[in-house]
Amino acid sequence: MKEAILVINAGSSSLKFSIFLTDAGEKNKVTKNLDLLSRGQIEGIGVHPSFVVKDDKGVILAKNQWENSKDINHEFLLKYLIEWLDQNLQGAKVKAAGHRVVHGGTEFTSSVLVTEDILIKLEKLIPLAPLHQTHNLAAIKALKKVYPDLPQVACFDTSFHTTNPDVLRHFFIPRELEENEGIKRYGFHGLSYEYIAETLKQMDPELAQKRVLIAHLGSGSSMCAMKEGQSVTTSMGLTALDGLPMGTRPGAMDPGVVLYLMKEKKMTPDQIENLLYYKSGLLGLSGISNDMRQLQESDSPRALLTMEAFAWKVCQMIGSLAATIQGMDALVFTAGIGENSPRVRKIIVEKLSWMGVLLNEEANENKTDLSRKDRFGSFLINSLQSKVKVYVIPTNEELMIAKHVLKESL
Ligand code: ADP
Helix, strand or coil: CEEEEEEEEECCCCEEEEEEEEECCCCCCCCCCCEEEEEEEEECCCCCCEEEEEECCCCEEEEEECCCCCCCCHHHHHHHHHHHHHHHCCCCEEEEEEEEECCCCCCCCCCEECCHHHHHHHHHCHHHCHHHHHHHHHHHHHHHHHCCCCCEEEEECCHHHHHCCHHHCCCCCCHHHHHHHCCCCCCCCHHHHHHHHHHHHHHCHHHHCCCEEEEEECCCEEEEEEECCEEEEECCCCCCCCCCCCCCCCCCCCCHHHHHHHHCCCCCHHHHHHHHHHCCHHHHHHCCCCCHHHHHHCCCHHHHHHHHHHHHHHHHHHHHHHHHCCCCCEEEEEHHHHHHCHHHHHHHHHHHHHHCCCECHHHHCCCCCCCCCCCCCCEECECCCCCCEEEECCCCHHHHHHHHHHHHCC
8 A cells, every 4th residue: 555745845826746655554764665656836826827747757647727716726726736646646645745845944953744833933934035935834824724634744945954053154243133033044955955965875875974065056056065964054044045146046245236236226125136036147147048058058158158157156165165174075966957067067177176176077978887877866977086076966855855754744
């Protein structure tokens, strides 16, 4: 007999989901198998809702669309999803749901089974991540309304970084702002880093204990410095705007720019928020696209400049994070760009030869035995002379959430 776990990543008007199957009888939650059965998304909530679900190979299993109406809300769509799943899961039923929740503040050092009290605490964190937390919690509340007895587990992007030493978590601003408002560094992409840490432990247990830098380069990008498998510091701070440049976000920049925009250009907070979240980053600097694939295909000098500038920012961050763990034994590339762009990996790694990081170009292109993918889909791309091992490891945040759900609920 199988049980199903529903993993949900809810945004403002869309909701991505994955379904994992697991054996019902098996008691050991840590070694239980979790098999991805299907994934899909609900888009256009509040505008023109649509639903699509695909199998693990990407073949469409079902789709639907609705005319806009106030009845086709989160609750309706989640009920529709669970009913569809219960009829199409090879006899298995949805037993629990796991949600990606962006902010767990300082209190939530690991995932948690959601109760009314927990929900109240999570709502208090909305001001720290207004663009994400609201929507993450809306999905939990909607599901609770239609399936009050379904266990729901909140899995946080911040939890993995709660091991960061206090000395590395402060901003140099008046202390009251930290003490009264919680303005300090939290970090994000924790579910991705936790997955990579666990995977590296299985691939190379000795290396996983050493000084490891992970570059999560996707439409959102960040880096994490780890020692003994734990996060020591990370490039994002209070919000997901900090650190590396991203698809449409600038990453860390002189805060004086914001003051200039407010005072000289009379921009409102909403206009600045829109500029920083949706108009900057690769898109802003290139004026071409937020998508690295399009920059790679373009022969415009602006595209080339943007890729070079991005690579330098990644290298600057590597230097800075390596300082906090006093060196680097391994560098791991992951997420959309990190996993799929040999060209970006090359322009980054070539700038790191002063640290003894050396690339095997053929391995980087995935053309040698050395680069044959293992069962995790990962491969090594450093040359034999390199002092630092360089891995490409595909991340899997959904699987990490499903594992947390197993641990906390079933
Ligand atoms: P997210 O999960 O944050 O939406 P991903 O980790 O999936 O983002 O990364 C998406 C980004 O990865 C895309 O915007 C694109 O820039 C980049 N990407 C995906 N495939 C490739 C590729 N083959 N070459 C270069 N960049 C790629």
